Amino acid sequence: MAATDEFIRNFLASIIRPDQRLFEIEAGGRRLTYSIEQIVKILPRLINQLEPNLRDRVAPLLVGKQPTELIPFLYSAKNTNKTLLEFSNPSTTPQAAEEEALLQQTQDSSLHPAASHPKAEHPEPSHPSRAHPTSAEGHQVGAETVAILTTPLQKNVSTPLKRLGNTLGTFAARNPRIAQSLLFGGAMGALGLVTSGFNPVAAATFAAGGALAPHWKRFGLGKMLGGLGSGIIQSTENILSNRPRTAPASGNEEQSNDGGDQGEGRRDSRPKPGLPLRRFPISPFWLWLIGGLILVVAFILLLSGQGDGKVGDSKDPLSPKNLEITKIGPDQVENDQEITYKITVKYIGDRTASIVVNDQLPQGTKFVDTDSKPAAQPSCTTKLAGVASGSTESGQNISWTLSDLAPQTSTELCLTLLPTEPDVYIVNTVTAMITSVSGEASSDIGFDMTGPSAVPNIDTPISYALTLTYKGNGTGTFEVYDQIPEHTKFLDADSKDGCESQLAPIETTGTVKWTGISLKKGESLKLCLTLQPVDDIVKIANRARAVLVSQTGNDLFTAITFPPNDDTCAGKYTVTINKNPLRKNYGDPACTFNKDDLYALLQQEDPLHADFWFNQGIECESSFDANNYAGPETGTPDAGGAWGLFQMGQGKNGEFDHGDVNWPFQIRNQANYYTNVLVPQGLKLGAYFACAQKVGI
């Protein structure tokens, strides 16, 4: 009986969370969590795994008991830290008496030295934090035991929220795999949604991966899914499973009193021998917390307009988020019938924008016109003509320039094509880009004014300083206005003590006006103004205002450091395919590598030809657009055309010196070509570049 007693003792000693109706049992080197209902179910299997003689002795104690009997039995046994013998104390309840009878049978067979464990040697431990009520069933097993048993049963589910929480908790406990899939699938779906710019396909992929990941062992999908998510989840699960819980829960983990019966029908209730039931490792409290945080973050992102991908309140005024563009046309036409498309461009930003719209015609079509076509289906009316470039062979591009588009205004454009080949499948290739915006954006402007500290009087000129700081992106062009106050007249705008004037005004009557102020991000400009009072009563109020007239460029990125500008125009390419036969993306619309930078780099890389390239060569051979492409029809030596600032061709190595090579590399390549290829052969620059040849260099 000592062995039986030891088994029961060890078994019960492994129960460490009696207050929450959870048990953790060490098996196979791992500590696993069980509910009381699960313990009841697996107990016979555990007993069956014992040595036969031990099993025969223990089985009569527990096997055959109804769950309603076993549950309080196990609770009371653990909580009071008693051996079974102590439960046989005749002063306890009828239930305990029954247990005593069972034990007595064992003692009668001389297997248990029951008499050696008097109750006095095992005083019942006290628990100061608990009351000692009577159980709901009225049992008097012991005040301590009853209190623990009845605490969860007496819990009132008073609010729908708690009810829902309990329902979810119960569901999670009964369907741990499904709950795991829902939790991780939901979390990964939200992650995918946010990180992909709210792309539903990406979100679904993430969600599917997250849902499957917890079951990688079961289905062998872990490696197929890349293993990363599975590994993380499994590692987390292992960590959680190997750590005992010490903090008491709030009672949200209540399971129904008949939970054991309800679980009879589920698959997990019949584990294979040696594989204990797994309880869902995260409590409903944490489920609520994680879900709530995900919702809060998603809500904040939506409110901030960062995630919906189409709101017009983007902080970047040049962002394509400020545009909506649609293109509609007939579903199909006869081979010799013209196709008219209606393109609608809507500016949903908050300033006045200049927009360039491009449409790359597909192969097998020929440009007809961009006129209004009221009789076409769909009908199209426009006031703006597009400009066609390129050839039918190399691909035609139609572009429209929309100027001064006010917020929330739309412009309709028409495009008529003629299929030149049968069965042409046309895809939508229209794109739009904001090239510049104008109008005031107070958040981009810092404007400080410092006036005289003394009270103005008619004998003393009033001088004050204005400091304009540009906080936006790219380069901003400003105008500053300051209305001359009553009883004063403009004296001058020169530097004074405490004020260094960097610009003279162009108007000084009524309102002092400074124009042509160009500032890059973070730059400041100081202006000075001196007024002469013409009366003793002078009130100076800050009426100066700065207007952001236009904004160009953007310094959203920093790439490789090249003097004299960190921006190599290499980091961000437009998706617009203009005239590029390779159908690659060219150029950098956010390039801040301006003409000053270009000239400085030309002086650095090719001082001999810097002035030629800057003032003649680039304009003659190409343009200041790094996207520029000259097709074969222009007579370029390369059959595929030439690209970039210097219109260099394909080269000997199959590499292109085209527009996706950043400006510094284009410049260096040109200079290297002259130095390494032409000079060794005694040739001038004009040996390769026709425009250089024209000017004799």
Place this chain on the structure above:
Amino acid sequence: MNKRILILILVVGIFIALPIIFLTTRSQPRQQDTLLIIPKASVSIGEPSPVTRPEVNYNSDQSKKLLEIIADRPTLAANDQAARKTIIQSLGNKSGVLVQDPGYQIEYIKAANVFHVEIRTVDFEEAKQSATAWFSKQGLTLDGICKLPVVFYLNAATKDALRGQQIEFDPLPGGCK
């Protein structure tokens, strides 16, 4: 370690990482990266390629003259110097756009100390006249405009539009000797 602390760390970590991942990736979905290709044509020694043929011919003599002006920087008359100074001061002594017109754009490039006039219309002669008139309004004489120096050029779209028309474009203001 307490299990709840582990979970809390996990949750906090996720919600710290989420905004970082989002903010670092959100500007990229609509953009497409292109592999940086370092051209190798520059180190290929061989027969020189035939000269490229520009789409619009720039007048050779005038182009040479323009380069001479840029290289020599002839002295401006006093009134032209003053007008030039006023124009540049209006930009805060920095580079910038002076005029934006549908047909042309005038800008000053400080690094090169030149004025560029980009022609944006196929009616380039009229655009040149309009741009020249703007300089005159600022107090410059024709001689001063020629010596500023001012560089006229056609933008890419205009060059495309004029392709094949045997145009010979003069990069100097009209009337420069």
